[in-house]
Amino acid sequence: MKKIFTACLLFPVLLFAQSNLGHGIQITLKPFQDTKIYLATNYGNNKVFADSCILNQNSEGIFKSNVKLTPGIYFIVSPRMSILFDFLVDDKQHFKIVADTQDLKKISFTGSKDNELFQSYSKNVNDLFVQLNAIEQDYKVAKTAKDSTKLKEAYIIKDKEIKQKRKAFIQENPNALMSFLLNTMEIPETPSIPIVNGKADSLYPFRYVKEHYWDHVLFNDNRLLRTPFFEKKLDDYFNNFVARDPDSIINEVQYMLTVAKTGKEIYPFLLFKFTNKYISPEFMGQDKVFVHLYQNFFAKGDTVLLNEDSKKSIRERAFSLMANQLGLPAPILVLNDTDEKRFALHNLKATYTLIAFWDPTCSHCKIEIPKLDSMYKAAWMNKDIQVIAVNINNKEKTAWKNFIKENKLNKWINAYQTDEDLNREIKEGKPTTIRQLYDVYKTPTFYLLDKDKKIVAKNLSIEQFNDFIQSTLKK
Numbered sequence: 001m002k003k004i005f006t007a008c009l010l011f012p013v014l015l016f017a018q019s020n021l022g023h024g025i026q027i028t029l030k031p032f033q034d035t036k037i038y039l040a041t042n043y044g045n046n047k048v049f050a051d052s053c054i055l056n057q058n059s060e061g062i063f064k065s066n067v068k069l070t071p072g073i074y075f076i077v078s079p080r081m082s083i084l085f086d087f088l089v090d091d092k093q094h095f096k097i098v099a100d101t102q103d104l105k106k107i108s109f110t111g112s113k114d115n116e117l118f119q120s121y122s123k124n125v126n127d128l129f130v131q132l133n134a135i136e137q138d139y140k141v142a143k144t145a146k147d148s149t150k151l152k153e154a155y156i157i158k159d160k161e162i163k164q165k166r167k168a169f170i171q172e173n174p175n176a177l178m179s180f181l182l183n184t185m186e187i188p189e190t191p192s193i194p195i196v197n198g199k200a201d202s203l204y205p206f207r208y209v210k211e212h213y214w215d216h217v218l219f220n221d222n223r224l225l226r227t228p229f230f231e232k233k234l235d236d237y238f239n240n241f242v243a244r245d246p247d248s249i250i251n252e253v254q255y256m257l258t259v260a261k262t263g264k265e266i267y268p269f270l271l272f273k274f275t276n277k278y279i280s281p282e283f284m285g286q287d288k289v290f291v292h293l294y295q296n297f298f299a300k301g302d303t304v305l306l307n308e309d310s311k312k313s314i315r316e317r318a319f320s321l322m323a324n325q326l327g328l329p330a331p332i333l334v335l336n337d338t339d340e341k342r343f344a345l346h347n348l349k350a351t352y353t354l355i356a357f358w359d360p361t362c363s364h365c366k367i368e369i370p371k372l373d374s375m376y377k378a379a380w381m382n383k384d385i386q387v388i389a390v391n392i393n394n395k396e397k398t399a400w401k402n403f404i405k406e407n408k409l410n411k412w413i414n415a416y417q418t419d420e421d422l423n424r425e426i427k428e429g430k431p432t433t434i435r436q437l438y439d440v441y442k443t444p445t446f447y448l449l450d451k452d453k454k455i456v457a458k459n460l461s462i463e464q465f466n467d468f469i470q471s472t473l474k475k
Contacts (some may be wrong), residue, residue, distance in 0.1 A: 022065045088112070288325050325436050336418055391414070445459065
């Protein structure tokens, strides 16, 4: 038995009722008596509760409500929060289940054709999967090449039989919920490499699978969330078939969200999933996807599902990222150095400019800034690369200057923004500070600019910046 679980997201899990037609699922579940059991379902990769009921002395109870459940796969959960078995809930949501935990292979359904089909199909296919697994285990311990070849052929035949069973079921029951589930989980078979004009088209198998990956799947279908495989399939698609550059990702999420708009559950699920993923992305530059989401969805009114704190969090994060996207000119910086000489970032001439925003009270900065200095002296100092280290904590000017002196950080520009400049910007009504313009929500924060002061890299490690610089200079 599996333990029920949930996962935490930046935005809350939201469940919706489809209508006021209601559901009434009667259940007899021996040997439980005078105790509460639960009805649960999937919400993407998570499992969430949908209803509960009290079993009487005869082990009888009913999951009942005046709202209808979203069709999909559901679970019966024990009083100890373990999943006992799963079943299907389709549009007809008044039926009866009889089960005994001593023999969960013998569960009966009355008034649910979809569950009868589900049981029949599962029994036939599960038997085939047992046979397939046995062949696979024998293959692993095969002692001769002849045995390996024979078992491989047997595996292919058995796998083909399973696929034929699946295809036949869908053809015979095109409107069954089980057919919807089978179509959703289906991954296209990879075709062989064709020969075109005498040359092998090695990319064709990849293109074919990608083009047919979502056949039979409509992104506005709320039932997708009530399966354990849709979100995994979605994740696999982005990991294996979508390039990591932000524009490729934006094309995909824009299409999915546009189609999903009419899905009351699936639309906010996808919007928040993509927002969670790209608000603090794994790869440099992908925060552009989050900015796109904000500008094309949240800023256009898709915030009704958010509380005020979440709205504020998304808005502020988007504003912090808009001005510092890769390829954009770096925001204007007018600073003072340690001798109180005033200078402007865009007036400095250099092939590359690396800006380090740091805080002299930050323990991590005390490690990274000297490391940056070592890298600069060893590899960058004679290559027309300018480093500007910006103190973002004006209250610690003495500690800042002492740290510069103690670590001999005198080969680059050490700078800060004066309180007068900051107050003047605020008085002039400028909407953002340096922290916001450069998205300095952690320290240290690094940016690399080209000769035109356009942002070419950010938020990398010092070693990664060095690799980037060295490879670019070689070109």
